[in-house]
Amino acid sequence: MLATVVHTDELLQTVAASVVAGVGITVVFSIAIWGAARFVDLSSNERPVAAGAAAVVGVLALVATLAAVVVGIVVMTSG
């Protein structure tokens, strides 16, 4: 009986979307912060190439975070 009333497909999609968004955004944003922190450290150690690489990683991760937020809102409004 329970199997017929549980919206299994919708529930699994909710779980999957929540995990991807919730864990994914925190991880990607942490990479952005890691990039910023490494950039500060490496710049003060006068390692400009490594600092530049860390900054690029950080900026890309920040852009990915913001893109994920925008995509999330677009998916919500299109439903």
Add this chain to the structure above:
Amino acid sequence: MSSDIILVIVVGTALAFDYTNGFHDTANVVATSISTRAARPQVAVAFAALLNFAGAFISISVAATVASDVVDAGAITPTVVFAGLIGAIAWNLITWYFGLPSSSSHALIGGVVGSAFVAGGADAVLSDGVIGKVLIPAVVAPLLAFTIAGVAIGLAYRLVGRERPGTVTRGFRYGQIVSGGMLALAHGTNDAQKTMGIITLALIANGNLGAGSDPPFWVIFSAAAAIALGTYSGGWRIIRTTGSRIIKMDAAQGFSAQGAGAAVILSSTHFGFPLSTTHVINGGVMGAGAGKRLSAVRWGVAGNIFVAWLLTLPAAAAIGAATYGVTRAFGTGAVGPVVVTVIALALIALAFARRSRQGSPVPAS
């Protein structure tokens, strides 16, 4: 004519419920941002109110569930919806008085189910919808938010744990402006839609709308405005009490808790699951705490939430059922709802007066 008077009372009561929902839940939405100093209290509250308002416009899936999947709209009347609302408000008032953390959303659904059951029998309650769309998501969602926040904070600490704390904290504080905003948006979209669903249900029951209709724009706008005003008003009380009652956490934990809460609420809203946003946000906060240190979680609070969670649906249903019985004792006209409204307002005033003499209760989150 009398059914139109009842409809006006139902709409007014539903909007008042929505206002108190926003007032009640401001702490959940802004506490994390204020606690980690990601935003000044005034800014956090104003931002949350604005995004609660905006959130109410981005989906109507939850409103459709409340209006169509919980009770049979064809078998009920505006009086049934009124009795359900009174059941929810009464249970919220009781739990507020005794300091129990309860869910306004579960109280609302419980109240309507109870009054519909008494009015129309078991057939008036769509048990498949109640189990599949309300009860099961009610169990899954807080556990999901807890797990996501715990895993996310664990991974975040692995990534940035060896970096300079100042840079990391500053970074996550900036991030919390976005994650806090998403949480407020999520709260607005799920909670305001329950009021939209209830008003739509009353309009269908009164014959103003056809079965399966979407909420009209004025319903969406008024529900959005009521929850935003409630959030803003509740915020000033929070600002005065900031510090002593708020869970201490670092900015990374705040970010992961808010992110987990927003992700679960927004995903569930997309599929029309009417959640308890209170339970989801608390689940995220506890998960972020447990991810750092298991003993950081206030397991006593978790126990209280669990007990209140178990009690809310049946208790609100019982009060909703009793209210319907009392209302119908005065006949099918508007006299019953008017009398019950007057009694309810008197009891609310009495409860506030007694509470103000005894001091503030433990905040019912």
